[in-house]
Amino acid sequence: MQISARGDYAVRAALELANAYPATISAQALADVQGLPRKFLEAVLADLRRSGVIHAVRGADGGYSLSSPPAEVTIGMVLRAVDGPLAGVRGHRPEQTSYTGTSTHLPLVWVAVRSAVRSVVDEVTLAQAVTGQLPEAVRDLTTVPDAWQPR
Helix, strand or coil: CCCCHHHHHHHHHHHHHHHHCCCCECHHHHHHHHCCCHHHHHHHHHHHHHHCCEEEECCCCCEEEECCCHHHCEHHHHHHHHHCCCCCECCECHHHCCCCHHHCCHHHHHHHHHHHHHHHHCCCEHHHHHHCCCCHHHHHHCCCCCCCCCC
C-alpha cells in the first residue's frame, strides 16, 4: 500500500485534532506543529470536512475540530476521506477485476490485500494512535522479524 502525501498529512492533522479534542485548532497551527505546507493542508482539511470527519468553526476562536470523539474515528476513515478506496487495481475495486488463463485467481489476491490493509487501518482509532495503545493484533504485526526491513 502506498500512502499519499495527502493521506499522510490528513492523518497527522487528524491526530493533532484528536489530541486537542473537543477544542478547535486553526489550519495555520496545524501546519506549524506538524511542519506541513498550509495551502496544501487547507485542501486536505476541506476534504476531511466534506467527508464529515471534521467540522470547521468560524470566528475568532475558530478552526477545525473532529466531528466525533477520537475513539470513534479510525485511520481508515481519514485515509478514505482524502484518497478514496484503500485498495485499487488500475482504478477499479479488487472485486471488479477479472482475468483469464493463469491470472484467473489474481482477484483473490487483490481482495486479500485490501482485507489485510483494512485489518490495520480500520482497527486503529485516532485515540489509540495518539496514545500509542494500539490493538494487540496491530502491535504484533510490527514485531514480525522482517516488518521493519525494506523490500
